[in-house]
Amino acid sequence: MAKEFFRSIYVVTYREILRFIRERSRLISAFLMPIMFLVVFGAGFNRLIGEISPGVDFIQFMFPGILAMTVVMGSLFSALSIVWDREFGFLKELLIAPLSRTGIILGKALGGALTSSIRGLILLGFAPVIGINITPALVIKLIPMILLLSITLSGVGFVIAARMRSQQGFQGIMNFVFFPIIFLSGVFFPLTSTPNIIQTLSKFNPMTYGVDALRQIFFNDLNVIDKNIQPIGIEIFGHITTVWENITILSVIGIILMMIATWMFSKQE
């Protein structure tokens, strides 16, 4: 049983990565996103907006958010791929093979997380161009965070995709689920400067904790952090979360979502 479970994760992950390499559009978009980012933000945006808060300039604030967005887009792809597989028939090949259903879902999530990390690493590779120094130590700290964020967010996608039949329906839900998730995560602006209602909503958004954790890791590393002046950490009942608390919250949400997703998936016909 256990062997079957790990084999399922392995074969499905293997295929996800193979497809990532094969599908030129996905590879190209992995390179194009960072370049677009550089063009938009490198071209003087910084001077226009200036320091977002004392000690942190706009690009430094944005970069971890863009990284989170890149990763979340990747996990969106991996969740979408279940609907593709169903529509193009390949899902049947998976379902009639002696594989575990839970393993299939986890393989999809892991495949998505690994390809998201590749996207993230490509983005990090471009960071020095816009004057953000990346140390190897930082990259090593970021990778597990990227994997966690990706797996948790793909959980959201899988819960939606577990029963979905057509891509059109999926795209609709993406518009109503994924875009709010991105906009209500503090990627584009500090949440503390938004209206109360948005701040409250954002606390139910798993991505919020991922963005904040990435930001804290970044700022710690860049030594720009100053807790007194820097609005960072998510306030829950008066307590400001630390990186580890963010990671814990994200993991718990991720585990719950994955359990729901695998339960829905294994019950399907």
Add this chain to the structure above:
Amino acid sequence: MQIIEVKNLYKSYKKIEAVKGISFSVNQGEIFGFLGPNGAGKTTTINVLCTLLKQSSGEAYLDNLEISRNQGEIRKRIGLVFQDTTLDDYLTAEENIKFHGYAYNMPKNLLAQRTENLLKMMDLWDRRKENVRSYSGGMKRRLEIARGLLHLPKVLFLDEPTLGLDPQTRRKIWDHINEIRLKDKITIFMTTHYMDEAENCNRIAIIDHGKIIALNSPEGLKIDLGGDTVEITTENVSEAEKEIKSLNLKPTITNNNISFQVPNGNEFLPNFVQNFQQKIISIELRRPTLDDVFISLTGKAIREQNQSSTDQMRSWRNRRGMGGSR
């Protein structure tokens, strides 16, 4: 020995009762066929037997294991070629095969050896490094059959294996299937609505509206029908029908043709032509085909007029890899 045994199997979808209490068994090593028109319940039966669907009631055994209670064990023992393609278009043929080998936990040596044997036999070895997207419909089918056989299943399920393919390709695919079947000693369970394809089977179950209405060897079915088939075209179909009925015969009408069975055609015909009141445009006497069997059992031809357009659409969908998700 019986490899598959089905007892009083029912399967309903939300609104439709697709399979209404069928019972049959399949002998080890034979080619067993389900022959029936669109919507008869062929695919539904296969989906139950291959663990994709759970039956509403009844029992089904494969290799003496109840299917819905032993899904894991069943999956190891079967290979499938679905009606709509289930290949990964973005991968090469070799990668599709390799994935399958990993998924079925095949030892490396065996996988390499069977990949080479099967792809060579299916004439795909030289093109194994190409993306499946660039394959023709026939090549995709051959690849799927190779993949279905890769892990040495006890039973291979073929759901309309040659749908939308030209006659030449169909014959070739059948040569391959027969060759491998004898070599690997596997049982084949297939569905089709091509009469000539059904002739490849050792035994055929004719299925219509979710029920098995006849089960026998192709020869047996024709013999059961009794004697010879007479087919006539006349100017006034309804009058002719009445007159034939008055001779104590059972005519069936398809596209202005009237056909019926007589015990001894050669003796029957001269007398019939002399005494028949309606004007006969043409008349044909022949050995019954499976088509005649089907018509006499159901009162309609298996391939209605609109069939060919459905076929074309299907094969188009197959080529584009746009299988429905049934």
